[in-house]
Amino acid sequence: MDLPAICAASPYLSGLIFAAEDFALDLSITRTPSLKEFLYARSAIVTAARAFSLPSAIDLVTTSFRGEDGERVLKTESEDGRALGFNGKQCIHPSQVSAVQDVFGPGRKEVEWSVRVVVADEKAAERGRGAWTLEGKMIDAPVVGKARAVVKRAELCGYDVDAVREEWKGQEPE
Numbered sequence: 001m002d003l004p005a006i007c008a009a010s011p012y013l014s015g016l017i018f019a020a021e022d023f024a025l026d027l028s029i030t031r032t033p034s035l036k037e038f039l040y041a042r043s044a045i046v047t048a049a050r051a052f053s054l055p056s057a058i059d060l061v062t063t064s065f066r067g068e069d070g071e072r073v074l075k076t077e078s079e080d081g082r083a084l085g086f087n088g089k090q091c092i093h094p095s096q097v098s099a100v101q102d103v104f105g106p107g108r109k110e111v112e113w114s115v116r117v118v119v120a121d122e123k124a125a126e127r128g129r130g131a132w133t134l135e136g137k138m139i140d141a142p143v144v145g146k147a148r149a150v151v152k153r154a155e156l157c158g159y160d161v162d163a164v165r166e167e168w169k170g171q172e173p174e
Helices: 003-007 020-027 036-051 067-084 094-104 108-126 141-156 161-167
Strands: 015-017 056-059 132-134 137-139
Touching: 003 015, 003 036, 015 036, 020 036, 036 056, 036 067, 056 067, 067 094, 108 132, 108 137, 108 141, 108 161, 137 141, 141 161
Parallel strands: 015 056
Antiparallel strands: 132 137
16 A cells, blocks of 8 residues: 555665455455456556656466466456556466567567657757657657667667667658
């Protein structure tokens, strides 16, 4: 209930993890496939991690992991967690690691778009432009910030960002 105090408790804290099964036990609730019973807690954890500049917010474990149904559930839960702002997911079996990395790592299109935004923004800044467009979409400081974060994550994941940047070096702000 006191996420700010937890986040500020130690300079060595590098993230928060949501322990859904413990949470369900403590609140006497039943885990459902929709995970809607965890929405408040999951959102609060991600929000607190970002508010205190903690680099990691790790989502709940997927308890179903065998067979095609388990793989589908893992993918869906991972995508939902990423959409909520988590940047990782707990795994309880080695077979889950690759699927989780696929969801939480940036995809080729996301990296390409982000590099294009960064390249064009550098040119826009040189011209004194704060907001501009790319493919008809407004690009401003929050969009550029997110693009820079994706580029950084791509670098950490081993993408050859320099090659993508070279490919898009001619990108201009519209």
